[in-house]
Amino acid sequence: MATALSNQNYVESLTARPRVLVVDHEPMSRTLIDAILRRGNDYNVLMAGDAEEGLGVARRDRPDLMLLSTFLPGADGYSLCRTLKSEPRTRRIPVVMVTAHAGTQERVQGIEAGADDFIVKPFNRVELLARVRSLIRIKSLNDQLDEVEDVIYSLSRAVEAREGGDxxxxxxxxxxxxxxxxxxxxxxxxxxxxxxxxxxxxxxxxxxxxxxxxxxxxxxxxxxxxxxxxxxxxxxxxxxxxxxxxxxxxxxxxxxxxxxxxxxxxxxxxxxxxxxxxxxxxxxxxxxxxxxxxxxxxxxxxxxxxxxxxxxxxxxxxxxxxxxxxxxxxxxxxxxxxx
The missing domain is CATH 1.10.3210.10 (Hypothetical protein af1432)
Incomplete structure (x- = not known):
């Protein structure tokens, strides 16, 4: 029974749609992004309206990508990005900063906070989907490397077991x-x-x-x-x-x-x-x-x-x-x- 459940979970992990977390204080903006991402039924979309809620969802669900507004009530998007990139459980989540300004200062702030990409409102639907697909593909490859890394650490423990003692x-x-x-x-x-x-x-x-x-x-x-x-x-x-x-x-x-x-x-x-x-x-x-x-x-x-x-x-x-x-x-x- 345990093996059957394990196999079922494995199959589900292969077929599961990538999860995208949208953190934006504007309901209209969240609705628009949600409609674009769900149109092809390719993504599961999670929503948060402020930094505190977004951090909680990211820690709990560890999405495959985050679309993060730079302006949020309370802590801004840059602060949230820094927090995400500083925590082991969330630091590998790609973060796209969504901003109404394309100035150098905003980009520098985002880079220093650890953002992986930027998109400027009002955004183009095709561009948004292209950026999402690209970063999720990169994350998938990194996840595979993590799995290989786990195997290597397991090999190291196997060596220790062969040598016996403590x-x-x-x-x-x-x-x-x-x-x-x-x-x-x-x-x-x-x-x-x-x-x-x-x-x-x-x-x-x-x-x-x-x-x-x-x-x-x-x-x-x-x-x-x-x-x-x-x-x-x-x-x-x-x-x-x-x-x-x-x-x-x-x-x-x-x-x-x-x-x-x-x-x-x-x-x-x-x-x-x-x-x-x-x-x-x-x-x-x-x-x-x-x-x-x-x-x-x-x-x-x-x-x-x-x-x-x-x-x-x-x-x-x-x-x-x-x-x-x-x-x-x-x-x-x-x-x-x-x-």
Missing amino acids: HEAHTERVVIFALAIGSELGLADEAMRVLRQAAMLRDIGKIGVPDRILNKPGALDDEEQKWMQGHVALGEQIISPLRSTAALLPIIRHHHERIDGKGYPDGLAGEEIPLGARIVAIADAFDAMLSNRPYRPALSPAKALATLQAGAGKQWDSRLVELLVQWSARHPNSVPQTK
Whole structure:
């Protein structure tokens, strides 16, 4: 029964008409847009008369497109657009600003608020439909990319499951330590987002490493080392088709480089290594030291930090190591004790 319902929902999602939310304080304008969009029975049209109502509908129904009047009672359309673009659940909804003025100032305001397009009243029916169709098509493609992204994150979790133990918790801690270093550096929000995602996906290429190598309790031989080292290039290949993950590629490829140039895959040295890769390398190594391994017991936080400091300037970036040391001293409860 559950499968039948699931299949029914899937079919409905394929055949459902795109939803367009019209936010306009003028009833006549809403009625006109509604008539144009419903004429071919191609769209489901939702209505709101002010910013507060429009925000509520957008959050609840997540339409495929919004036609948003610049002038609204209370908060104006620009403010509503900024709010929509700042929230994870609504930021991908294309927004067309509907305005009675085509001046540069209005367009600049809309661009700064995050609007995707403009249309000027009185609008041409053919132009309105063309803009709606175009933006909905783009959103559909972006939604498909999001679905692919979800598959990639699922692959990453599958790798963690193959490695056994508490490897999922290991990844969560690597993210915490990487963001701690990024915070100490004062990285901007976007750089922190990239750092978080790269730390999560850094080892996705291990999906191509055989279990006998991935879970070998002893040292790897030369051939097995080549297999293991190949995971960074494979990880880069897996996520490279996704436009949204382009900034992650250098971190995933280079998080096993060394400051002295003796790492892999490209033997980069010093600041040739991307900053994000240097951060993730330290975060990954730190938590690995704090975790039990088949070939050694977990180190205490003090010993793990001392090991990082001993390798600073050779394996790891000295400045970033010290930032982690400082953060750990201020947040001792955030560092797991010896397991």
